[in-house]
Amino acid sequence: MDKLTHFNEQGRAKMVDVSDKPETVRTATAQSSILVNETIYGKIANNEMKKGDVLAVAQVAGIMAGKNTANIIPMCHPISLQGINIAFDWEKEEEGYRLKIKVDVKTKGSTGVEMEALTAASAAALTVYDMCKAVDKGMIIGPTFLVEKTGGVSSSDYKRTFQQKEE
Secondary structure, three states: OOOOOOEOOOOOEOOOOOOOOOOEEEEEEEEEEEEEOHHHHHHHHOOOOOOOOHHHHHHHHHHHHHHOHHHHOOOOOOOOEEEEEEEEEEEEEOOEEEEEEEEEEEEEEOOOOHHHHHHHHHHHHHHHHHHHOOOOOOOEEOOOEEEEEEOOOOOOOEEOOOOOOOO
């Protein structure tokens, strides 16, 4: 088994030194979702939520969260991101409407952007919940997962090869 890189010689947590890693273009795509009832779906779709345009606010929240990942995930490196794009897509399900949140993040640097993509997707879903909880607190967030990542020298690209099962 490979040595765990996030522990020092005393077995305590550390931030990994990436100063010797070459800068490469790195991308990551993550997805989250939130299941809402028909009333919330209608209010979001018709921009009738009292707190404002839910998807616009969720998009900005996701971008801000991606840019600030190192401030909330202790071992993440501060990364200068070159791009974040967030897309929303509705799907009708038996239990209601699922808002799928897809986040693409890109940088040129010495460490990957998976955590930034996952954080952005999570924050966008949490923001939808926050803006709609007065209507119904029964919304379900998730699953949240990495779809793919590219770039880097020491690790290979990753692409999810199976569909996430909804619970």
